[in-house]
Amino acid sequence: MKFFSGASNKPLAEKIAKKLGTELSPLEIHIFPDGEKRVRVLDKVVGEECVVMQPTSPNPDINYMELFFIVDALRRSGARRIKTVIPYLGYQRQDHVFRIGEAVSLEVIATLLKWGGVDEVISFDLHSIKIPEIFKIRLTHLSALPIFAKEIKKISNFKFQISNFVLVSPDMGGIRRIKILSQMLNNMPYAVIEKNRDLATGRVTMSGIDGKVKENAIIVDDMISTGGTIVTAANLLKNKGAKNVYVCATHAVFSKDAPKILGSSFLRKVFVTDTIDIPKEKHFAKLEVLSVAETIAKEIKNSKS
Ligand code: R5P
Numbered sequence: 001m002k003f004f005s006g007a008s009n010k011p012l013a014e015k016i017a018k019k020l021g022t023e024l025s026p027l028e029i030h031i032f033p034d035g036e037k038r039v040r041v042l043d044k045v046v047g048e049e050c051v052v053m054q055p056t057s058p059n060p061d062i063n064y065m066e067l068f069f070i071v072d073a074l075r076r077s078g079a080r081r082i083k084t085v086i087p088y089l090g091y092q093r094q095d096h097v098f099r100i101g102e103a104v105s106l107e108v109i110a111t112l113l114k115w116g117g118v119d120e121v122i123s124f125d126l127h128s129i130k131i132p133e134i135f136k137i138r139l140t141h142l143s144a145l146p147i148f149a150k151e152i153k154k155i156s157n158f159k160f161q162i163s164n165f166v167l168v169s170p171d172m173g174g175i176r177r178i179k180i181l182s183q184m185l186n187n188m189p190y191a192v193i194e195k196n197r198d199l200a201t202g203r204v205t206m207s208g209i210d211g212k213v214k215e216n217a218i219i220v221d222d223m224i225s226t227g228g229t230i231v232t233a234a235n236l237l238k239n240k241g242a243k244n245v246y247v248c249a250t251h252a253v254f255s256k257d258a259p260k261i262l263g264s265s266f267l268r269k270v271f272v273t274d275t276i277d278i279p280k281e282k283h284f285a286k287l288e289v290l291s292v293a294e295t296i297a298k299e300i301k302n303s304k305s
Contacts, residue, residue: 056090
């Protein structure tokens, strides 16, 4: 097996390679003055199973194009099978038509991956469990929930204070996620916020909460983009009596001023994973980054061709 990485999250790729007891296979990626790329595989891959890792945030279009070119170069160089690890799968929120006239961007991506020569995709905490249905190739859906469960056990001093904790989904779409996490945490109680987003402006409003708010609330979400959802949810929880609010969100998209607004909010701690590389300037004191390297390495080792 040969393991390659695009440029978007080399630190995670290197961690995974180490856990697999291998090194990243060499690629040459030349960028022309106008931004076009020329990709060349510098390893022998004839008859090999090749794995390529490339999360697609930030700059989804640039990262997807680079991934397509790497896959094409591998296929032309004789790779037997190509698996892509896309820990953060860009465009996953556009998985159906929300308003008449819209494109289903994720379906376009799924088609391009398949026709480009990808045999399998491995990804993490997808926005909807229906997403694998869009793909006509195998999509393995991994989750960071077991990683978060370990951290929550630590902060809740598990056996003694569980009754003071509640898991919170900031929207109805996340209910399945918190039910699974609750089971991992000895049936920790959970609540769901009623959230509305104006599709034209992106503005988030929250009208209420279904479930009992406790002293310690843990908001669980698949991703943080602008931070609007998390901060609005945290304020609602505070108004309803929560004293300590924590966040567990898999993908740190961190667009716009997200690090600033999360860092200056009254949140106690924000747990995210390294599915997306977080540059130093986006780190803040309350942020803790947990690695998904072990989970991905295990999946690569165990999954059969
Ligand atoms: C939405 O349904 C997702 O689960 C996230 O809650 C959302 O994408 C977060 O976006 P933002 O941080 O911009 O509110």
